[in-house]
Amino acid sequence: MALDQSFVGRSYPPTEPYEVGREKIREFAEAIGDPHPAYTDSEAARELGHPDVIAPPTFVFAITFKAAGAVVEDPGLGLDYSRVVHGDQRFAYTRPVRAGDRLTVTSTIESIKSLAGNDVLDVRGEVHDENGEHVVTAWTKLVARGASAAGAGAGKQGE
Amino acid sequence: MAAKIAYTDVEVGTELPARSFPVTRATLVRYAGASGDFNPIHWNERFAREVGLPDVIAHGMFTMAEAARAVTDWVGDPGALVEYGVRFTKPVVVPDDDAGAVIEVSGRVAAKLDDEARTVRVDLTATSAGQKVLGMSRAVVRLA
Numbered sequence: 001m002a003l004d005q006s007f008v009g010r011s012y013p014p015t016e017p018y019e020v021g022r023e024k025i026r027e028f029a030e031a032i033g034d035p036h037p038a039y040t041d042s043e044a045a046r047e048l049g050h051p052d053v054i055a056p057p058t059f060v061f062a063i064t065f066k067a068a069g070a071v072v073e074d075p076g077l078g079l080d081y082s083r084v085v086h087g088d089q090r091f092a093y094t095r096p097v098r099a100g101d102r103l104t105v106t107s108t109i110e111s112i113k114s115l116a117g118n119d120v121l122d123v124r125g126e127v128h129d130e131n132g133e134h135v136v137t138a139w140t141k142l143v144a145r146g147a148s149a150a151g152a153g154a155g156k157q158g159e
Numbered sequence: 160m161a162a163k164i165a166y167t168d169v170e171v172g173t174e175l176p177a178r179s180f181p182v183t184r185a186t187l188v189r190y191a192g193a194s195g196d197f198n199p200i201h202w203n204e205r206f207a208r209e210v211g212l213p214d215v216i217a218h219g220m221f222t223m224a225e226a227a228r229a230v231t232d233w234v235g236d237p238g239a240l241v242e243y244g245v246r247f248t249k250p251v252v253v254p255d256d257d258a259g260a261v262i263e264v265s266g267r268v269a270a271k272l273d274d275e276a277r278t279v280r281v282d283l284t285a286t287s288a289g290q291k292v293l294g295m296s297r298a299v300v301r302l303a
């Protein structure tokens with residue numbers, strides 16, 4: 001069944017602040033196998049003009065995706081979360097995420113479409129720091145496979 | 160920001176060094192822990208097959224992170240990335256052996272966007288086992 005179009009444009013209250021830890025950044029950089037010193041060595045980060053170690057560009061997804069989860073689990077929207085796969089992901093950075101940031105995410109449903117029996121949801125997450133300054137915007141396209149498309153659509157990346 | 164590549168040294172068509180990144184089951188377990196994405200399709204073969212996948216697949220965001228490295232390693236400062244987006248087109252299937260899978264990434268400068276901001280658009284290609292795994296993979300970076 002098609003999702004309620006009246007949810008388009010709806011914003012959700014900002015999330016509780018997520019404090020970015022330097023050891024969490026290190027763990028993430030190791031997990032993606034990236035030895036860039038700006039992720040682990042504050043001196044190296046400062047040489048590049050950053051006040052402290054920075055996070056790899058996709059690190060912030062863990063925070064924005066969790067925030068988007070609160071949106072798609074909104075009982076009023078009625079999305080079947082067990083059928084959701086990740087279609088597209090895009091980021092626009094004002095600055096990199098860095099250790100010590102306390103980040104909040106405000107999620108907005110940008111569009112709801114029905115394509116080939118699937119519900120396609122575009123969620124925008126605006127990430128701000130503790131001073132209210134913009135850090136990054138994340139656009140996440142979520143595809144909820146229709147019951148008949150289950151299995152066939154599972155070949156896409158899941159999250 | 161301190162990019163190590165100068166805007167004036169780059170032309171449309173400039174190729175970035177091609178990269179290849181291995182991914183094994185151990186990589187996926189580690190990424191699941193670091194990212195908090197514990198979807199069993201990334202570590203449980205039985206579950207993956209039940210939902211119609213050929214085997215365990217890599218996290219899309221892991222593949223996206225590896226593709227970004229072609230850009231961030233080239234430019235020298237990961238903080239020089241201004242925009243980055245991908246479409247997840249095909250899964251990276253990761254067999255249960257020591258070799259795992261390999262993600263191959265190449266990139267080229269597709270456009271010089273803004274002489275004043277010194278930004279360029281890099282178009283990336285990511286493949287695994289001969290299949291294109293990311294579509295519309297584009298990054299905007301600020302050069303020196």
